[in-house]
Amino acid sequence: MTELTDLTVAEIRDGFRAGDFSAREVAEGFNANVAAAKALNAFIVETPEKALEAADAADRAKAAGEALGALAGVPIGMKDLFCTQGVQTTAASHMLEGFVPTYESTVSGKLWAAGAGMLGKLNLDQFAMGSSNETSYYGNVISPWRRNDGGNAALAPGGSSGGSSSAISARLCPAATGTDTGGSIRQPAAFTGISGIKPTYGRCSRWGIVAFASSLDQAGPMARTVRDNAILLEVMSGFDPKDSTSLDLPVPQWEANLSSDLKGKTVGIPKEYRPDGLNAEISAMWDRGIEWLKDAGANVVEVSLPHTKYALPTYYIIAPAEASSNLARYDGVRYGQRDLPDGAGLQDMYAATRAAGFGPEVKRRIMIGTYVLSAGFYDAYYTQAQKVRALIARDFELAFEKCDLLLTPTAPSASFALGEKQADPLAMYLNDVFTVPASLAGLPAMAVPGGLDAAGLPIGLQIIGKALDEQTVLNASLAIEERAGFSARPDKWW
Amino acid sequence: MTESTYRIQGATGEWEVVIGLEVHAQVTSNAKLFSGAATAFGAEPNTQVSLVDAAMPGMLPVPNRECIRQAVRTGMAIDAQINKWSRFDRKNYFYADLPQGYQISQLYHPIVGEGQIAITLDEKNPETSTKVIGVERIHVEQDAGKLMHDQHPTSSYVDLNRSGVALMEIVSKPDMRSPAEAGAYLSKLRTILRYVGSCDGNMDQGSMRADVNVSVRKPGEPFGTRTETKNVNSVRFVMAVVEHEASRQVDVLEAGGKVVQETRLYDPDRNETRSMRSKEDAHDYRYFPDPDLLPLELDDAFLEDCRQSLPELPDAKRARYEGDLGLSAYNAATLTADADTARWFEALLAEAARIQKKGESDVAKASANWLLSELYGALNRLGKSLEESPVSAGEGAELLALVADGTISGTIAKQVFEIMLETGDKPGRIVEEKGLKQTSDTGAIEAAVAKVLADNADKVEQYRGGKEALFGFFVGQTMKAMQGKANPQVVNELVKKALG
Numbered sequence: 001m002t003e004l005t006d007l008t009v010a011e012i013r014d015g016f017r018a019g020d021f022s023a024r025e026v027a028e029g030f031n032a033n034v035a036a037a038k039a040l041n042a043f044i045v046e047t048p049e050k051a052l053e054a055a056d057a058a059d060r061a062k063a064a065g066e067a068l069g070a071l072a073g074v075p076i077g078m079k080d081l082f083c084t085q086g087v088q089t090t091a092a093s094h095m096l097e098g099f100v101p102t103y104e105s106t107v108s109g110k111l112w113a114a115g116a117g118m119l120g121k122l123n124l125d126q127f128a129m130g131s132s133n134e135t136s137y138y139g140n141v142i143s144p145w146r147r148n149d150g151g152n153a154a155l156a157p158g159g160s161s162g163g164s165s166s167a168i169s170a171r172l173c174p175a176a177t178g179t180d181t182g183g184s185i186r187q188p189a190a191f192t193g194i195s196g197i198k199p200t201y202g203r204c205s206r207w208g209i210v211a212f213a214s215s216l217d218q219a220g221p222m223a224r225t226v227r228d229n230a231i232l233l234e235v236m237s238g239f240d241p242k243d244s245t246s247l248d249l250p251v252p253q254w255e256a257n258l259s260s261d262l263k264g265k266t267v268g269i270p271k272e273y274r275p276d277g278l279n280a281e282i283s284a285m286w287d288r289g290i291e292w293l294k295d296a297g298a299n300v301v302e303v304s305l306p307h308t309k310y311a312l313p314t315y316y317i318i319a320p321a322e323a324s325s326n327l328a329r330y331d332g333v334r335y336g337q338r339d340l341p342d343g344a345g346l347q348d349m350y351a352a353t354r355a356a357g358f359g360p361e362v363k364r365r366i367m368i369g370t371y372v373l374s375a376g377f378y379d380a381y382y383t384q385a386q387k388v389r390a391l392i393a394r395d396f397e398l399a400f401e402k403c404d405l406l407l408t409p410t411a412p413s414a415s416f417a418l419g420e421k422q423a424d425p426l427a428m429y430l431n432d433v434f435t436v437p438a439s440l441a442g443l444p445a446m447a448v449p450g451g452l453d454a455a456g457l458p459i460g461l462q463i464i465g466k467a468l469d470e471q472t473v474l475n476a477s478l479a480i481e482e483r484a485g486f487s488a489r490p491d492k493w494w
Numbered sequence: 495m496t497e498s499t500y501r502i503q504g505a506t507g508e509w510e511v512v513i514g515l516e517v518h519a520q521v522t523s524n525a526k527l528f529s530g531a532a533t534a535f536g537a538e539p540n541t542q543v544s545l546v547d548a549a550m551p552g553m554l555p556v557p558n559r560e561c562i563r564q565a566v567r568t569g570m571a572i573d574a575q576i577n578k579w580s581r582f583d584r585k586n587y588f589y590a591d592l593p594q595g596y597q598i599s600q601l602y603h604p605i606v607g608e609g610q611i612a613i614t615l616d617e618k619n620p621e622t623s624t625k626v627i628g629v630e631r632i633h634v635e636q637d638a639g640k641l642m643h644d645q646h647p648t649s650s651y652v653d654l655n656r657s658g659v660a661l662m663e664i665v666s667k668p669d670m671r672s673p674a675e676a677g678a679y680l681s682k683l684r685t686i687l688r689y690v691g692s693c694d695g696n697m698d699q700g701s702m703r704a705d706v707n708v709s710v711r712k713p714g715e716p717f718g719t720r721t722e723t724k725n726v727n728s729v730r731f732v733m734a735v736v737e738h739e740a741s742r743q744v745d746v747l748e749a750g751g752k753v754v755q756e757t758r759l760y761d762p763d764r765n766e767t768r769s770m771r772s773k774e775d776a777h778d779y780r781y782f783p784d785p786d787l788l789p790l791e792l793d794d795a796f797l798e799d800c801r802q803s804l805p806e807l808p809d810a811k812r813a814r815y816e817g818d819l820g821l822s823a824y825n826a827a828t829l830t831a832d833a834d835t836a837r838w839f840e841a842l843l844a845e846a847a848r849i850q851k852k853g854e855s856d857v858a859k860a861s862a863n864w865l866l867s868e869l870y871g872a873l874n875r876l877g878k879s880l881e882e883s884p885v886s887a888g889e890g891a892e893l894l895a896l897v898a899d900g901t902i903s904g905t906i907a908k909q910v911f912e913i914m915l916e917t918g919d920k921p922g923r924i925v926e927e928k929g930l931k932q933t934s935d936t937g938a939i940e941a942a943v944a945k946v947l948a949d950n951a952d953k954v955e956q957y958r959g960g961k962e963a964l965f966g967f968f969v970g971q972t973m974k975a976m977q978g979k980a981n982p983q984v985v986n987e988l989v990k991k992a993l994g
Contacts, residue, residue, distance in 0.1 A: 082552075083550075083551060089551065091551070096551065099551070101550070101551070101552075102545075103545060105552060192994060203794075206552070207552065207553070207554050208552040208553075210551045210552050210553050211551075211786075214784035214785035224641060241556065242554060242556060243554050243556075244554065244555065244556050244557065244786065244787050244788055245786065245788060321782060322785050324586075324780075325584050325586050325595070325596055325780070325782070327595075328586060328588065328595020328596055329549040329551070329593060329594050329595050331588060331590075332597060333593070333652065334548055334550075334592050334593060335550070335551075346589075346590055350588055354791065371940070373586070373780035373781075373782050374778050374780055375780075378780075378782070380780075382782055387811045492640045
């Protein structure tokens with residue numbers, strides 16, 4: 001018999017309903033895996049009791065013949081950027097160490113209401129700022145994957161949703177939430193051989209998610225299959241009057257409408273995504289992806305997104321600008337850390353609290369953001385970046401006149417060793433080069449695994465869709481999933 | 495339009511003062527600008543605070559439609575351009591009373607553009623003393639909380655009740671030229687806000703306060719360097735700030751110094767302004783569009799609804815009182831200076847016209863006179879406001895009707911009114927019970943006249959000798975003899991007749 005913890009979300013859901021196993025058995029299985037995987041450092045807080053509580057509720061509801069929620073019997077991991085009532089929420093920072101919200105984020109609340117149980121709060125890059133999960137105050141998350149070179153180098157699970165990606169690929173949870181500001185769902189998914197979707201900006205409420213960059217932040221699911229992502233996204237999406245930027249639209253039935261038949265669809269291949277010096281294996285994977293989509297019935301055309309090269313600098317102006325303001329509330333006055341040196345006044349308290357409460361990457365971005373918004377630089381940086389952002393969005397609009405979706409690599413390389421890029425922020429920022437443009441344009445985009453590189457590490461593909469057209473994104477990803485037949489999993493060493 | 499002749503006499507000649515006001519008016523609304531929290535004044539500290547107001551992690555602002563509506567209505571009331579597209583910006587700075595670390599305001603695209611407010615300096619001569627003051631803009635923003643330094647020997651406390659309360663910042667052009675103009679502008683603005691109902695205008699409770707920008711120049715020269723005196727909370731203080739600050743600047747300039755562009759504070763106890771911070775220490779607020787909020791777009795139906803909901807405004811009302819009701823300019827101005835007074839007057843007027851079966855214009859003068867002299871006199875004496883008046887508009891109208899139809903004289907009416915104030919009884923009942931109805935019984939009056947003339951034969955002689963002013967004396971004595979109850983017209987006639 002297959003281990004319960006190897007099942008997908010859909011399999012757990014259906015098996016539980018069919019009576020093949022109880023929700024409690026599933027929760028206990030994952031709780032055991034979580035407890036045995038401390039070496040991965042994927043969780044900041046483990047909540048086995050929460051997982052069991054939800055499982056027991058599901059079992060009781062089923063026994064009583066009551067209606068079951070869409071995720072009844074399914075335990076998941078929750079990125080520690082989502083505020084969870086009564087459970088510490090830190091954004092992986094020292095600043096919020098010990099902070100226990102009195103409220104539940106809209107998205108996590110929807111998941112619990114659908115019957116999901118919480119296995120724990122997943123580690124991440126501090127305040128979601130990072131691409132390797134090395135900026136967490138609670139230590140690096142380790143990828144369960146290792147190179148096949150016999151070495152034992154600890155690899156990055158990607159970031160910022162690195163706890164989520166690591167936990168899913170190691171079978172600590174069948175699915176998890178992520179958030180994506182410039183690639184924080186897609187890049188870690190690619191690094192760990194799982195899939196994850198960032199929906200159209202506004203699909204998921206941002207209420208109760210610790211903010212990084214408001215105009216870019218979007219929640220989304222991460223899981224091992226496209227179908228699982230569709231199931232979770234349906235639950236997580238929907239209008240929220242508490243978020244002014246939330247879209248007041250009905251939630252489509254993405255799972256029911258999944259189809260890998262792409263006849264009549266045209267796939268655009270943006271030529272600017274194939275720069276000189278692109279990693280050969282990434283490039284080859286991309287070519288394979290093109291063949292798979294053709295095989296699924298799609299036409300393929302080359303398109304141009306001429307402002308792509310400005311996307312990364314634009315992102316690294318806008319995101320820090322918003323972050324510098326969003327993180328001003330962590331001042332030691334009302335909650336979280338407070339450092340009050342002897343005889344300190346208000347300004348000293350701010351300085352001491354923020355010096356101790358934020359890690360170096362967070363400070364770097366606050367300083368960049370403060371700089372680009374300051375008098376005399378605002379127009380040259382922020383205003384200019386907003387203009388370029390509009391041009392990037394326009395690039396996509398024009399491209400989508402010729403095609404229905406875009407196929408690109410997700411990340412410029414497979415996972416790298418922890419520590420390898422930490423000393424060079426720019427090299428680290430380059431990880432987001434393929435994911436950032438869709439974030440700036442607010443478009444739905446999904447990472448799906450394609451295969452392993454020569455070192456035995458997963459590499460993946462990215463599908464970018466038109467605004468609100470998550471269905472096509474999911475369908476094309478499904479077509480790739482079926483053809484890639486990605487079944488590799490990391491050998492358990494932890 | 496009149497030109498101010500207000501000048502400061504300096505050693506080097508005359509100086510003109512230039513004034514602009516930035517008025518912060520708390521929007522009348524049950525809930526804050528971006529959160530559902532309540533806004534009651536005087537509540538226990540930190541009892542009117544939502545998660546959004548305390549800037550808890552992950553909390554987001556959602557604009558309160560009612561606050562937006564009030565700002566638009568205010569804009570319409572000053573004949574201003576309403577911007578159908580506006581946007582919120584963040585003003586970033588750290589302070590313990592500012593939980594978000596930024597104030598949500600509107601720097602680049604305010605909701606209301608240019609408008610104007612007419613002020614009148616001499617209500618008795620409105621034609622020659624009216625001036626139009628330009629309004630630059632109105633924008634909507636959040637208020638901050640409050641620090642309390644007197645609760646603990648070494649710590650300060652923070653009260654977030656006001657944090658997130660909606661304010662309108664109403665920015666005038668630098669169009670005022672005297673303390674009187676600044677005072678009149680602020681009073682008029684307060685009147686308009688109260689008419690519209692968008693702000694209660696209670697400056698003593700902090701729901702309205704002014705930043706006073708003052709500069710001086712030699713007449714005809716370009717604007718001088720200005721100072722801004724913050725948070726001045728009464729009309730009188732605003733006028734005092736202008737006066738004080740203008741003379742201070744003249745002194746500085748005439749001593750060969752320069753006026754420093756700075757923020758100042760007014761100390762009402764010592765009647766002086768003090769430097770708070772200079773331009774060099776000014777914050778870099780790093781304004782940028784709030785990414786948590788979409789631009790504010792107003793549709794035509796919303797604007798139409800705002801327009802329809804506007805009441806008759808003070809200038810229009812005043813013109814109507816003068817033109818249609820025939821009131822004096824001064825009375826019209828006094829009755830319309832305050833929305834509550836006008837409302838009370840109109841209730842009195844409507845009731846008086848109804849009881850007397852006359853048009854409002856036929857009863858307007860008597861109603862206005864009674865309200866402004868009798869009722870106001872009594873209220874002043876009792877230390878009560880119009881809202882607390884022991885006599886209702888309906889009872890007042892009843893009293894006026896008794897005079898108008900000759901049931902009682904004006905003199906008796908004063909007595910009846912006093913009794914009404916004391917007992918709360920209705921005027922008709924008082925007249926009935928106390929037997930105060932005036933008499934037109936010529937027989938009784940003739941007898942009284944005859945007795946008065948007989949008792950004052952000397953004065954009758956003098957009258958007949960040409961001292962006609964004594965006529966009033968005979969009338970008065972007769973009225974007195976009749977205990978005020980005689981119809982004065984009949985008395986007049988009979989006295990005249992008896993004196994031949």
